[in-house]
Amino acid sequence: MRLEDAVIGWTPEQWDWHPTAGRIDVGLIRDCRWTSIFGKTEGALAAEWRTMPNREKHMFQLFILIVVAEGIDPQVAHAAFLKIDEYRWGILRDVPGAEQRPNSDY
DSSP states (O other): OOGGGEEEEEOOTTOTTSTTTTOEEEEETTOTTHHHHOSEEEETTSGGGGGOTTHHHHHHHHHHIIIIITOOOHHHHHHHHTTSHHHHHHSOTTSTTOOOOTTOOO
């Protein structure tokens, strides 16, 4: 899925009272379950997401926030983010799940 259509939903590990504590998922905006399952969401649900400059950079910053500050397991977060085309294209080629960006030599 393209980043412009992606919604990232997660609940911080520290929210041990929440039923989805420590969980994350990535899906399309048309999937309405995002607002009721996870404690936090980011992405295509926000009006400014489609026009945000440096959206790919923001995606990687969000990944770091989710892992470092929110306590989501890095491999679980990585598996969820692999659903996003720009994530797969932006990670190092020796990382499992990486892909070359279409029409690109790098």
